[in-house]
Amino acid sequence: MELAAVEGFVESLGDTVLDWSYKGFGSLPAPVTVAEVRHRGQGPQALGLHELGTPMMTVDLSAVADNLLQMSSWCGEHGVQLAPHGKTTMAPLLWLGQLMSGCVGITVANASQLRAARAFGVDHLQLASELVQPADVAWVAAELERHEDFEFICWVDSVEAVERMQTALVGQPGRARVPVCVEVGAAAGRTGARGLDAVLAVAAAVNAADRLALAGVSGYEGAVPGSGPDAAGLAAVDAFLRAMADAHLALTDLYETARVTVTAGGSSFFDRVAAVLGPLAAPEAARPVDVVLRSGAYVVHDDVHYRDRTPSSRGDGPPLRAAIHVWAGVLSRPEPDLVILDAGRRDLPFDLDLPVVLSASRSGSPRVDVPVGRATVVRLNDQHAFVRVGGDCELAVGDVVRLGLSHPCTAFDKWRAIALLDSADVLEPRVEDVVLTFF
């Protein structure tokens, strides 16, 4: 049901006309629809990446397919489930791949993403956040009432949040109790109840609210101060996850739903989540416990931040491949050691690290590789990248550079249409489909 609905939504996006209003696609001789690109992508007439303009963001389908498979087998082997964070991509085509690879639902960050997810056709949704505005709570209640397949869970971290939800729900049609997890927080961290006493107070408030049902505990180790891939950072992550486990044990007799959810885990420390919280999973218990990861970035991975932080870099995680790139044209080499590209802050993520130069090519028949030698992106303006190069760099005006990115979450939101390539590792990538995003 859910898969068919999301598939139907993706199919309906085929009518989208890719014209000048989608960066890079205006370079085609005439506008094409997504369905035409997809159809051509299945045969010898596929659009070539280099028929599109620069800058252009791409997703490598073969890498995504590998990541989906690797992550789903890893979760299976470790007894954890995955409801990937959809905010990473906000791309129904990629969510469909995630659901098809066995994910149990999709996670979203706020009420707008929740509405988008419902429009995409997703039935199993976790809002990894508090829901405190009455209009949003009322909308969820109405949606639950209208669609019996819709399964929803969200977080509460204060008595106020519980009372606001309860107040907004009283008087709403339907008898449904909305399942909520108590969010566990860390001192100086983000949201989340601080300490076991606070967790118990929130849980008691949920028990007292007849339109809410206590359904589990939640937390996000990625927002814990001091978390990181070194020994001290991992110790901070583990301590937080142990506090979540303690909270779960303390709430055992207070749960009010048939199944209990224990949820944590982005893409940096999901191995620690499986190690510390995994043992709480009890699929066969009278009140089954599901341990649910919410990793989002894993689906496309990256060439900088996640490359260095993913569990596989520590030797205990699925091998992931970077699937996202931005292709930028050389506008100028105004000084021998400086190359200026036509992609900037509007096109590239820069909140964690600057992009990295991976390779370059030059048009011609056939297209040829251009040795880039030592080449480092040192600065970004709105529309330009500054690349410091060595004497061994052969880049010239008009060449196209493939940039590796850092942080998928802040790459996707800069692009409404992204070319889906058969592979980004070949000289003439074929465009197989188009990934549309909805931020």
Ligand SMILES: Cc1ncc(COP(=O)(O)O)c(C=O)c1O
């Ligand atoms: C609450 C929460 N859960 C899960 C994630 C997913 O983590 P990642 O982006 O590392 O996959 C995030 C990311 O910010 C988050 O804020």
